[in-house]
Amino acid sequence: MAPLRNTTSTRAARLESSSLPPGSARRHRFDGETEILGSEYGQPFLAEYLKTVVPEFHRLPDPSLIRPSESRAPSLTLKDLDLTRTLGVGSQGMVYLARAKRKSHPLDKPGACFALKVLRKKYQRCHAQLYVCAHMEQKDIERTKLVGIDWNPFIVGIVHALDDSRNLYLMQEAIPCGTLHSLIQQRAPFDSATASFYFSNIVCALAFLEKEDIVHRDIKPENILVAKDGYLVLTDFGSSSKKDDLTNWLLQGTPIYMSPESRQNMPLEEELRLARDWWSSGCVLYEMVTCKVAFYQVESVAEAYSRIVRGEFSWPPDIKLGKKLKAIISELLTVDAEERLGAKGVETVYDHPWLENINWRMMKARRYIAPIIPPAQLLMKTWQAHPLPKSREVPGLNVINPSIHHAYDNRFPEPPII
Incomplete structure (x- = not known):
């Protein structure tokens, strides 16, 4: 025979629970007595112990909360x-x-x-x-x-x-003040001081990319913009890549400004891949001081590419260039990437004698006055x-x-x- 259940005490417990005020909760004290919490304190206990916790983003917003207003403007569309x-x-x-x-x-x-x-x-x-x-x-x-x-x-x-x-x-x-290509067409050949200023702008850009391990791979006058203050700004990173990227490095960029290893797909260590941009910067510097493309004074395009691979270029006889200027261009246009100026770090470019008068801290802060200020x-x-x-x-x-x-x-x- 099954034991009798104390239905009276069970029913009393149900009545006692149902008679609690809405939102109240029951708390047992250490002395055995039971304390009824009012609705002011009962709701947090119910939410924390008696209900399933719902993630915040699933809950309906509380109308009593005053949310801070958004001070930032939304993104443009x-x-x-x-x-x-x-x-x-x-x-x-x-x-x-x-x-x-x-x-x-x-x-x-x-x-x-x-x-x-x-x-x-x-x-x-x-x-x-x-x-x-x-x-x-x-x-x-x-x-x-x-x-x-x-x-x-x-x-x-x-x-x-x-x-x-x-x-x-x-x-x-x-x-919106044009490109270095337009500036070269209008004012080149530049004197040594003007060319050193613009080339220093390119060096500052390449120094930043070197720190970020990015190779631009398409440096040319058309991809260098002229800002309102006369400084240069590098743009068009559609061909750029991280130096540790294992994708194809062959024929990336504009052919006449490509380095020999870019044309031949020569394997290079990661640290030497930045040397491709220094070759292109040397081509840009040559163009600034001569108003001519370094490897394009030939009868055919094939011959121009062949001269790039061999590193053969000539100085125009009608333009006088200093020894230090010729030296830095020759060191930048070195076929061997390991021996090329800048391949072992931008500090080697900072210390070149042709740039000895440049205060690099002032240049990076753009505190020099540009030699040519474009009109508004x-x-x-x-x-x-x-x-x-x-x-x-x-x-x-x-x-x-x-x-x-x-x-x-x-x-x-x-x-x-x-």
Whole structure:
């Protein structure tokens, strides 16, 4: 026979529990007595001990909480930008001038301009298939190289990355005063002091990339911008790579500025891969002081490439260059990457006799006055040297057509920057 259950005490316990005020809880004291907690203290006990704890992001927001207001402006989107001008052509796409128009937040700056590099998604997919590399699509986007490094005044800054159904958009800081290529066309050959200033800007940029273990692989005058203060800023990192990257290093960059090992795919240690950029910087320095391309004064392109491999170049007879200037160019254009100036560290470039008058601390702080200060560029009120894209080519952007007397017209040459 089963033992009898004390149904009276069980029923009394149920009644006692049901008679507790809503939100109350029961606490047992050490003296054996039971204390009933009121709703003011019972709710935390119930939430902590009697209920299943739910993650914070699953809970409904408490209307009694006063959340702090967001002081920062939200990120810009394509709808917040107007495309107003074509700045030029990059290694993998067009570069446009975009103007911000949003003014809903106190920190918004309507009228602020950005350089917008447009990359076709179709091209990126084809490029990934061409090199049979699963991560090539992300690798070819400059944001993957620059987003994780500090801002530097000699490197173009990345602001944002956007996309629509057709394109990838890389938003960069706008530096609208032309390129070193345009400056060379207008003012070269430079004297030794002017050339040393501009070359020191390139050295500062390469010193920063050396610290970040990044190889640019496409240094040329077209990829060096002129800022408002006359200093140079390195841009277009579409061909850049980490020095420990094991992907293809053959024929990366512009052929006439490639180092011999880039053309021959010679295996190099990681520490020597930075020497490719020093070769290209030597080509740029030669072009600044002679107004000629170092290895291009030949009858055929094949002969020019052959001279690059052999490291053969000549000095123009009508231009007088100092011994120290010739020495630094010759040391930069050394075929053997191990013996090339800069291959063993940027300090070897700092200590070169031709640059002995440069205070590198002042140069990195941009405290020198540039030898050539470009005039203020009113890009919204000047003639456009390139046509604007069709709306279907940039579906996420609003294209603003200029006035008829500022619109692109192929009858006129590109205006000089100085």
